[in-house]
Structure formats: C-alpha cells, structure tokens
Amino acid sequence: MSATGALFDLTGKVAIITGSSRGIGRAIAERMAEHGAKVVISSRKAGPCDEVAQAINARFEGRAIAIPANIGAKEDLQRLVDETRKAFGKIDILVCNAASNPYAGPMGGISDDQFNKILQNNVVSNHWLIQMVAPEMVERKDGAIIVVSSIGGLRGNALIGAYNISKAADMQLVRNLAVEFGPSNVRVNCIAPGLIQTDFAKYLWENPAILKATTDPMPLKRIGQPDEIAGAAVYLAAPASAYMTGQTLVIDGGVTVAW
Numbered sequence: 214m215s216a217t218g219a220l221f222d223l224t225g226k227v228a229i230i231t232g233s234s235r236g237i238g239r240a241i242a243e244r245m246a247e248h249g250a251k252v253v254i255s256s257r258k259a260g261p262c263d264e265v266a267q268a269i270n271a272r273f274e275g276r277a278i279a280i281p282a283n284i285g286a287k288e289d290l291q292r293l294v295d296e297t298r299k300a301f302g303k304i305d306i307l308v309c310n311a312a313s314n315p316y317a318g319p320m321g322g323i324s325d326d327q328f329n330k331i332l333q334n335n336v337v338s339n340h341w342l343i344q345m346v347a348p349e350m351v352e353r354k355d356g357a358i359i360v361v362s363s364i365g366g367l368r369g370n371a372l373i374g375a376y377n378i379s380k381a382a383d384m385q386l387v388r389n390l391a392v393e394f395g396p397s398n399v400r401v402n403c404i405a406p407g408l409i410q411t412d413f414a415k416y417l418w419e420n421p422a423i424l425k426a427t428t429d430p431m432p433l434k435r436i437g438q439p440d441e442i443a444g445a446a447v448y449l450a451a452p453a454s455a456y457m458t459g460q461t462l463v464i465d466g467g468v469t470v471a472w
Contacts, residue, residue, distance in 0.1 A: 219452065220451060220452055220453040221248055221447055221448065221451045221452075221453055222248060222249055222451065222452070223245055223248040223249045223250035223306075223447070223450060223451055224248075224249030224250075225249070226245075226249070226250045226251070226305040226306055226450070227250065227251045227252075227253070227297065227301040227302070227303055227304050227305050227306065228242075228245050228250045228251070228252050228253065228304075228305065228306035228307070228308060228450065229252075229253045229255065229293065229294070229297055229304055229306070229307050229308065229342075229346070230242045230245070230252060230253065230254065230255065230308040230310055231255050231256070231282070231284055231308065231309055231310050231311035231342070232255075232256055232284075232310040232311030232312065233252075233253075233254045233255060233256060233262075233265065233308075233310065234254060234255075234256035234258065234261035234262050234264070234265050235256075235261065235265075235411070235412060236409070236411035236412060236439050237310055237361060237406065237409060237411060237439045237442045237443070238256070238308070238310040238311065238361075239254075239265055239439065240439035240440045240442065240443040241308055241310065241442070241443045241446040241447075242254055242265065242269065242277070243265075243268075243269060243443070244440070244443040244444065244446070244447050245306070245443075245446065245447060245450065246269045246272075246273050246276045246277060247272075247273070248447055248451070250276070250305075250306065250450070251275075251276050251277070251278075251301050252269065252276060252277050252278075253277075253278055253279075253280055253293070253297050253300075253301075254266045254269075254277055254278070254279045254280070255279070255280050255281060255282050255293055255311075256281060256282075256311065257281060257282070257283050258281060259279065259281040262279035262280070262281050263279045265277070265279070266278055266279040278297075278300050278301075280292075280293050280296050280297065284311045284334050284338040284342075285313075285330070285333055285334050285338060287341055290338065290341055290342050290345060291345060293342075294342070294345045294346060303349065303353075304346045304349060304350070304356075305350070305355065305356060305357070305450075306356070306357045306358075306359070306450045307342065307343065307346050307356075307357075307358045307359070308359045308360075308361065308446060308450075309338075309339040309342060309343070309358070309359070309360045309361065309383075310361040311334070311338075312334060312335045312361070312376075312379075313330055313331055313334040313335060314331060314373060314375075314376040315327045315330055315331065316328075316331070316375060316376075317372050317373055318372065319371060319374070320374045320375060323375050327375070328375050331375045331376055331378075331379050332375075332378075332379055332382075335376070335379035335380065335382075335383065336379050336382045336383060336386065339360055339383060339386060340386065343358055343386075343390065343401075346358075347390075347394060347399065350394070350397070350399045351394060351397040351399055352397075354397050354398045354399075355398055355399070356394075356398075356399040356400070357399075357400050357402075357449060357450045357451075357454075358387075358390065358394075358399065358400070358401040358402075359401075359402055359403070359404060359446055359449045359450065360383045360386065360387050360401075360402075360403045360404075361403075361404050361406070361442070361446075362380045362381075362383040362384055362387075362403045362404065362405045362461060363376070363377070363380040363405055363406060364405045364406065364407050364463060364465045364468070364469055365377035365380045365381075366379075366380030366381035366382075366383065366384050366405060366461075367381070367384075367405065367461075367463070367469060368469070380405070383403060384403050384405070384461050387401050387402060387403045387459060387460075387461070388459045391458040391459030391460075392459065394458075395458055395459075400449075400454070400455075400457065400458040401458055401459065402449045402454070402457060402458060402459065402460050402461070402462065403460065403461040403462065404442060404445050404446060404449070404461075404462050404464060405461050405462065405463045405464070405465070406437060406442050406464050406465065407427075407431075407437055407463075407464065407465025407466055407468050407469070408424075408427050408428075408436050408437060408465075408466075408468075409436065409437040409438065409439055409441075409442060410436045410437065410438055410439070411439055424436065427468070428466070430468055430471045430472070431465075431466040431467055431468045431471060432466065432467035432468075432470070432471055433466035433467055434466075435466060436466075437464065437465070437466055441464065442464055445462050445464055449462070
C-alpha cells in the first residue's frame with residue numbers, strides 16, 4: 214500500500230456504528246468496510262440491520278455483522294458491546310450516530326417525556342456506550358470515538374431547540390472525554406452535519422419552503438448526501454487524524470459561515 218493509502222487504512226480495525234441501518238450511519242459503515250474495517254451494523258430493528266450487513270459482505274466478505282440494539286436501553290448497549298467482542302475480539306472504533314427527535318416546535322410546547330427522550334438517546338446513551346468501550350481502548354492505548362452531532366448544536370432554532378441542546382451537549386461530551394482519554398492515545402471527536410438528505414431529516418427537506426430557506430444561504434446551494442459525511446468519519450477513525458482530538462468537524466455546505 215502507498216503511504217497515501219495508509220493514511221486512511223482501517224485494515225484490522227473493528228468499528229461499532231449505531232444507527233447504521235440507513236442514512237449517515239449506513240454510509241459510514243459502508244465506507245469504513247471499504248477501507249478495511251470490520252463493521253457492526255446496529256439499529257433497533259433486526260431486518261434492516263441484516264440487509265445492510267449482507268450488502269456489505271457481498272462486496273467485502275466477512276467484514277460486517279448485524280447486532281440490533283435500542284440505544285435507550287443500557288442492557289441492549291452492553292449486549293451490543295459484548296457480542297461485538299465475542300465476534301471480533303475487540304473494539305477499535307466507536308461511532309455514536311443514532312439519535313432521536315420526537316418533537317418539532319417551540320420549547321414551550323415540548324413534553325417532559327419528549328425532552329427526556331431526546332437527552333437520553335442523544336447524550337446519555339452516547340455516554341453509556343463510550344463508558345463500555347473506552348476502557349479497552351485506554352488499556353491498549355489506541356482508539357477512536359466519533360459522535361455524530363449537528364450544526365444545530367452551534368446555533369439557535371425555533372423548530373428543533375431541544376434537539377439542538379442535545380447536540381451541543383454532545384460537543385461538550387467530546388471535549389471532556391478528549392481531555393480524559395488523550396494521555397492514553399484515545400481520540401474523541403465530533404462531526405456536525407448540516408441538512409443531509411436522510412429519512413431522519415425528511416420532515417425538513419421534503420418541505421419545499423424549508424428546503425429553499427435552508428439551501429439559499431449556503432455557499433454550495435444544495436442539501437448534503439449521507440456519503441458526504443462518511444469520508445469525515447473514515448478520516449477521524451484513521452491514522453490521518455492521529456493528532457486531532459476534542460474537535461467538532463462541521464460539514465454543512467458552508468451555511469454556518471454565510472450571512
């Protein structure tokens with residue numbers, strides 16, 4: 214392999230990617246497998262996870278397994294970690310991509326249950342999963358943890374305020390853990406996508422008025438695609454980013470720099 218290729222080589226690495234049966238998570242899993250990693254496909258429903266794992270294995274035999282898990286259930290996350298270790302022997306990369314957003318509207322209208330679910334699934338569950346995988350990374354003095362946040366964590370928004378609060382918390386979670394784990398060579402970083410054409414964000418981009426209002430100010434003038442986030446995840450997991458930790462990598466078509 215050339216020196217250039219080695220920068221992004223994930224051969225021999227094992228990656229858990231939550232929320233990877235579709236959208237950004239699936240794209241990350243596919244690209245990590247393409248770069249040599251063994252990947253664990255996980256979301257709530259077994260069927261879609263199996264389909265993605267089979268599609269990856271059709272291209273790269275033996276590189277994917279499916280382990281469904283509900284990110285809101287601590288015992289499910291522990292089973293995800295335990296079964297990954299049983300199948301592949303270790304965990305080198307964790308991508309916390311799964312998230313929830315059961316409410317859109319002003320903060321004054323959100324119920325306690327909705328707010329609690331957002332904070333649980335988008336922040337606390339990430340904390341749980343990191344707690345479960347970090348000790349072996351620290352002991353090995355090698356590991357990469359990636360949290361998929363959102364540019365919502367950098368801005369106010371009258372429609373998805375609670376979601377944005379959770380995504381800002383993810384950025385701070387990453388900063389704190391980067392300080393804790395850095396001496397053990399375990400890197401922790403965030404990706405903050407803008408509007409990406411996924412089922413999760415469909416309620417935003419399928420509305421022509423919201424889509425136009427979002428894309429008009431963008432320098433690139435268009436919605437993003439899941440695969441345009443995957444490359445950043447490969448970078449953050451690979452030797453190419455060996456000196457990067459505690460950071461939030463913004464991928465948003467330029468909207469956060471535009472007036």
